[in-house]
Amino acid sequence: MSNHQINPNKWIDLYSDYLFNYTISRVSDREMAQDLVQDTFLAALKSMKNFKGEASERTWLISILKRKVIDHYRKINSKKGKAEIRITYNDDSESEGDWLEERVADPFDKTAEDTMENEELGEAIFNCLAKLPEKQADVFRMKTIEGLETEVICNELNITASNLWVIIHRARHAMADCLKENWF
């Protein structure tokens, strides 16, 4: 059954932030993440006829993006040549006598569970953001996530400061209600 429709004109507005957030947690480079998201949209456009409508549009785009991220790592690894691991024992006097296990990164620094919970939280936030009217979502995103100054947003979107605060108030109200249902 094909329940899901595909509409490339809406992709950037609906999914670009979600895909970008997904990518940046994996490649840790803004420019590279932007390129990968862009590539994903173009690749998705080319293979639109393969979309069967079984999964949602976003899930389908994420599956393409996953492959793009893997390809990216494959490419940089082949540039480097074969991966090489070399361990030097006791190269400085300070750590002399330490067990090897003591030298690896702190395992309690960030656990897999933390990362997973953060990803789910990010997903919940983007889902709520998608439910807001476009203008509210734009203003909220710029002010809260990008952390831009009020004047910058006002200039870019051509609105007054008091207008901005009214929009922010409505957006925050809606976001808090939505997250209360899905997260808090």
Place this chain on the structure above:
Amino acid sequence: MSNRIKLIFKCDEANHVCDKAQYKNASLWEKITLHIHLIYCNACRKYTKDNVKLTSTIKKSNIKCLDHKCKENMKKELNKAIKETSIN
């Protein structure tokens, strides 16, 4: 008496200051007046609590998003590609 210091907020003013405080845009005096309002206003106390929680949740999530300009560029590229595919 126009420059008299304001000690009492109406609810909409209190909510506005609460919003500004989430972005560190509220002055110290505004924050004090907000807290005076919160002593006796249950509805605003609830709004403030939710608002602060929203701020901390978003901070905790550490989400990133694309800037406006970059999105516009992406849209341009994608629209060009959509046109090309529809011609072919």
